[in-house]
Amino acid sequence: MEKIDASFFPAEREAELDVVGTSVQRADARGHVTGRTQFYEDVSFPGMLHLKMVRSTRHHALISNLDVAPAMQVPGVVRVLTHKDVPNNWYTILKLIGVEPDDEPVLPEDRVLFMGEQICAVLAETPQAALEGARRVVVDYEDLPAVFDVEEAMTSTPFKKQGTNYFVYEGHNCRRIRFGDVDKAFAEADHIIEHRYESSPIEHAPTETSGCIAKPEGNGRVTVYSNTQALYFTLDNMALILGVPFNKLRLVGGTVGGGFGGKVDVMVEPIAALGAMLTNRPVKYAYSRAEEMQVSSPRAAERIYIKDGVMKDGRIVARKVTLYVDAGAYCRHSTYGTTKAAAHMPGPYTIPNVHVDAYCVYTNRTPSSAMRGFGVTIGDFALESQMDQVARFLGMDPMQLRLINAYRDGDMKAHRKKVEGAALVEVIQAAAKQTGHSLPPQFASMSSLKQEAGHGQA
Amino acid sequence: MKHAVVSLTVNGAERQMLVAPGTTLLDALRENQGLTGTRRGCEQGACGSCTVLLDGRTVMSCMVPVETIDEARVDTIEGLTPPQGLHPIQEAFLEGFATQCGFCTSGMIMATAGLLAKNPDPTREDAVRAISGNVCRCTGYEAIIDAVLDAARRVSAAGSARAA
Ligand code: FES
Numbered sequence: 211m212e213k214i215d216a217s218f219f220p221a222e223r224e225a226e227l228d229v230v231g232t233s234v235q236r237a238d239a240r241g242h243v244t245g246r247t248q249f250y251e252d253v254s255f256p257g258m259l260h261l262k263m264v265r266s267t268r269h270h271a272l273i274s275n276l277d278v279a280p281a282m283q284v285p286g287v288v289r290v291l292t293h294k295d296v297p298n299n300w301y302t303i304l305k306l307i308g309v310e311p312d313d314e315p316v317l318p319e320d321r322v323l324f325m326g327e328q329i330c331a332v333l334a335e336t337p338q339a340a341l342e343g344a345r346r347v348v349v350d351y352e353d354l355p356a357v358f359d360v361e362e363a364m365t366s367t368p369f370k371k372q373g374t375n376y377f378v379y380e381g382h383n384c385r386r387i388r389f390g391d392v393d394k395a396f397a398e399a400d401h402i403i404e405h406r407y408e409s410s411p412i413e414h415a416p417t418e419t420s421g422c423i424a425k426p427e428g429n430g431r432v433t434v435y436s437n438t439q440a441l442y443f444t445l446d447n448m449a450l451i452l453g454v455p456f457n458k459l460r461l462v463g464g465t466v467g468g469g470f471g472g473k474v475d476v477m478v479e480p481i482a483a484l485g486a487m488l489t490n491r492p493v494k495y496a497y498s499r500a501e502e503m504q505v506s507s508p509r510a511a512e513r514i515y516i517k518d519g520v521m522k523d524g525r526i527v528a529r530k531v532t533l534y535v536d537a538g539a540y541c542r543h544s545t546y547g548t549t550k551a552a553a554h555m556p557g558p559y560t561i562p563n564v565h566v567d568a569y570c571v572y573t574n575r576t577p578s579s580a581m582r583g584f585g586v587t588i589g590d591f592a593l594e595s596q597m598d599q600v601a602r603f604l605g606m607d608p609m610q611l612r613l614i615n616a617y618r619d620g621d622m623k624a625h626r627k628k629v630e631g632a633a634l635v636e637v638i639q640a641a642a643k644q645t646g647h648s649l650p651p652q653f654a655s656m657s658s659l660k661q662e663a664g665h666g667q668a
Numbered sequence: 669m670k671h672a673v674v675s676l677t678v679n680g681a682e683r684q685m686l687v688a689p690g691t692t693l694l695d696a697l698r699e700n701q702g703l704t705g706t707r708r709g710c711e712q713g714a715c716g717s718c719t720v721l722l723d724g725r726t727v728m729s730c731m732v733p734v735e736t737i738d739e740a741r742v743d744t745i746e747g748l749t750p751p752q753g754l755h756p757i758q759e760a761f762l763e764g765f766a767t768q769c770g771f772c773t774s775g776m777i778m779a780t781a782g783l784l785a786k787n788p789d790p791t792r793e794d795a796v797r798a799i800s801g802n803v804c805r806c807t808g809y810e811a812i813i814d815a816v817l818d819a820a821r822r823v824s825a826a827g828s829a830r831a832a
């Protein structure tokens with residue numbers, strides 16, 4: 211294993227880093243190789259019920275009739291839960307950090323906003339009986355127009371309870387960054403280079419599907435064994451939804467069979483706990499593989515327009531970004547992801563004029579949410595693709611173009627924060643060296659520490 | 669529908685179990701025998717997390733109706749682990765950092781056990797083929813393939829040490 215290269219910025223190093231570059235075994239690896247690691251599903255309790263969801267077969271529709279009586283005829287079916295059973299049916303996951311409004315029902319009341327949305331929950335003695343019960347529930351729909359494109363959704367009839375098909379950020383229809391004067395800079399630039407970048411939703415596909423087991427205890431509490439990545443978020447959201455004090459709930463977790471952000475939403479626990487409270491029996495709610503693929507939140511699809519004003523010498527003098535995050539039907543973590551996307555613009559470059567509009571848009575697609583670096587990863591794909599496009603247009607070496615524009619310590623970022631601890635120049639130089647890409651001396655000797663004349667803010 | 673009595677030799681011990689029609693070997697192991705080291709990832713033969721050895725052959729236990737294998741021998745990850753320390757395959761996975769979340773690991777190790785039982789000296793291609801039905805979403809497979817090959821070396825070294 212290679213040791214960390216400590217030769218960079220020696221004056222800024224206080225401690226000797228001696229763990230990076232050595233092998234340190236995972237604390238849980240022995241449990242993994244012996245099969246003894248306990249995942250949530252490895253506990254089971256006498257009398258445990260199984261929960262299966264009835265799911266929407268429409269993208270957007272009114273529920274004109276919901277008849278659960280036929281499910282109750284199936285031997286082994288114990289109860290069906292609908293929105294009427296949920297104490298506080300409307301929530302939004304990030305309300306814990308002040309996000310409003312509550313835009314998602316635990317179980318929908320009169321309409322479904324995406325295909326696969328959960329409608330009602332069948333509890334039965336066996337998974338087979340629960341499935342059969344779910345199959346027999348009658349749902350009649352009246353289809354409504356569905357929208358699947360972010361830009362169309364911005365102008366089409368609002369289908370959300372809150373009256374807009376986008377998240378409202380402090381009175382604005384998008385997250386905004388305004389820095390310098392892009393229009394003036396575009397007028398003065400030698401070239402305008404504009405491209406559109408787009409990504410599809412990406413499913414995490416964890417090897418273990420999402421699930422939990424909720425168990426009523428003798429002391430009146432409910433213990434929930436879960437594979438959530440966000441125990442406390444889940445606990446607090448559950449308490450709000452169920453209308454119980456936080457100390458009535460105990461969450462047991464910590465071992466996740468692959469998460470990647472796909473297990474931070476609060477989907478299975480509230481309804482399983484509700485079932486446990488109403489039947490006074492343990493309830494297991496595990497996604498099938500098909501459910502995991504269809505309804506667990508993917509990474510959001512994004513569409514990003516980047517317009518650059520560029521000088522002949524490679525300096526980018528203005529960057530305008532219009533970015534759409536497809537939140538799908540409900541907000542979940544997308545409002546936060548969109549803010550991250552805005553905060554990540556205009557990339558690690560010092561550009562004196564920046565204009566960013568980042569929209570968190572609702573469509574009738576599967577709600578998207580967290581996934582490794584969400585809000586940033588697709589933005590980086592767009593930004594770095596754009597840098598390559600600019601280099602190609604100018605006939606310039608793409609590494610040199612990045613070195614010219616890279617931010618240095620002391621530069622002012624578009625968010626009006628001074629750059630500190632920059633190392634982009636050094637990283638590019640090291641990458642060039644390792645790939646045998648030779649840089650002219652003035653590029654090879656650049657540093658993140660000193661301001662080059664004529665670079666960055668005047 | 670009537671339950672059936674099925675007899676299996678599980679990790680060397682004779683077990684009888686009463687199972688509902690359609691019960692899979694995976695459910696019989698997990699629910700009936702409490703052997704939860706065999707994991708459930710898809711219940712449709714797509715992920716390999718539930719891999720065990722059936723009469724020495726690698727199978728996905730979610731695809732085997734347990735009534736159809738009466739009198740068979742089944743070996744799981746629990747049976748592979750020796751009373752002291754680890755099996756050489758487990759050592760190879762541990763030391764080779766071939767496990768992250770661990771959910772695929774039981775299946776990967778049992779697939780390796782199945783491979784080495786019939787091919788003690790596999791090529792890299794053999795190793796890749798042996799785990800081609802096993803999905804890992806964490807590691808990117810390279811460390812696992814290396815661990816399979818390392819396991820082959822460790823198992824044959826242990827074998828020749830015993831023979832000497
Ligand atoms: S659980 Fe058997 S192959 Fe996935």
Ligand code: FES
Pocket residue numbers: 417467468766767768769770771772773803804805806807
């Ligand atoms: S280690 Fe997580 S799926 Fe393989």
